[in-house]
Amino acid sequence: MKKPDLFNFDVIVERRDTASMKWDKYGGRDVIPLWVADMDFLSPPAVIDALDKRVKHGIFGYTMPPDELYEIVLSMLKEEYGWKAEKEWIVWLPGLVTGLNVACRAVGEDGDDVITAVPVYPPFLTAPANSRRNLIKTHLLETDGKWGFDFESIEKAITPRTRLFLLCNPHNPVGRVYDMDELTCLASICAKYGIIISSDEIHCGLVLDDSKRHIPTATLSPEMSDRTITLMAPSKTFNTPGLGCSFAVISEKNLRKRFTNAMTGIVPRVNTLGYTAAVAAYRDSHEWRRALIAYLRKNRDLVIGAVNRMTGLSAGEVEATYLAWIDIRNSGIDDPVKFFEDAGVGLFDGKEFGTPGFVRLNFGCPRSLLAKALKRMATAVNSTSKRHPTPLV
């Protein structure tokens, strides 16, 4: 007899008219939204119960980070990554994008350079200018659907004023989990030129590939720890991005001071429900996360299989995240967002990530919805490429 699933990710929850950025973007249009990165799954039961209890208390005054949450985060870092971090290294933030922007302000001076590798999550491309820094864009290299750093071009692009590298690992949108050799090589280049690394690790709880493990950049060595600002959050893994609770881990005292100084008077406290959800997510939702990963793996396989059967489209490996990065350069489609929206599917344009010719698809949704979206995409692609019909999924 088949064991009943403990958590049912197949359930479709109506999200329209909840002021959902993802769903309400399309108003009354019949567009399946697979663009912004939140999932259409209920958060873990433990998170919902904890929030319910906290709401019923009924007073929502100024809140401190709960002591218990420090312990939970420190033990998560130790158990998952063998990282012995200390309580005072943790700086709470109401969002990870806030952390990226604060990192740009905290490191170097006005007019300095900040380097990153595209395609990358769009706020990486705007954060430097927000802080009066210049952005230096290098390009990841793709070989057979697998993306990686072009270390030579990174080293060539570094200027005497380059102070900060904005790293995304696991990498949104290309789904890579960088291995020890890749991180060591990047770290040694940064150390050679005195560059601090801001390491956005928000997707670290979503490694789908069994043979990979997430390595926080700061765990490479004590020296690397001291030149790294690690940014993490429970929000992607446990589907709580609307609750705004993230944190930075910064071991080096002066760097931490510069970071907290840059926040002063501008960055608000984390809200009380954000903390409540974070405790229940990290402490009580391990089984839910395991079930989520198993579900996402099957969704990933469905997406990769279907997309690679569409004429002119291809998608590579997704080692982590619930995001597929789809190459449309051989499809003849000029305006991919409009093309797929007209077909009833909302995707994110690669040009926002610094790389036109691609779209990003979020597969964190019930499988029936995903299959419907893929069928719509295949039908639309078919109608534009009659000479090479695409099998429907």
Ligand SMILES: Cc1ncc(COP(=O)(O)O)c(C=O)c1O
């Ligand atoms: C790499 C990365 N960093 C940061 C964020 C957003 O973080 P926050 O909502 O906490 O600002 C996202 C959301 O998709 C992301 O993919």
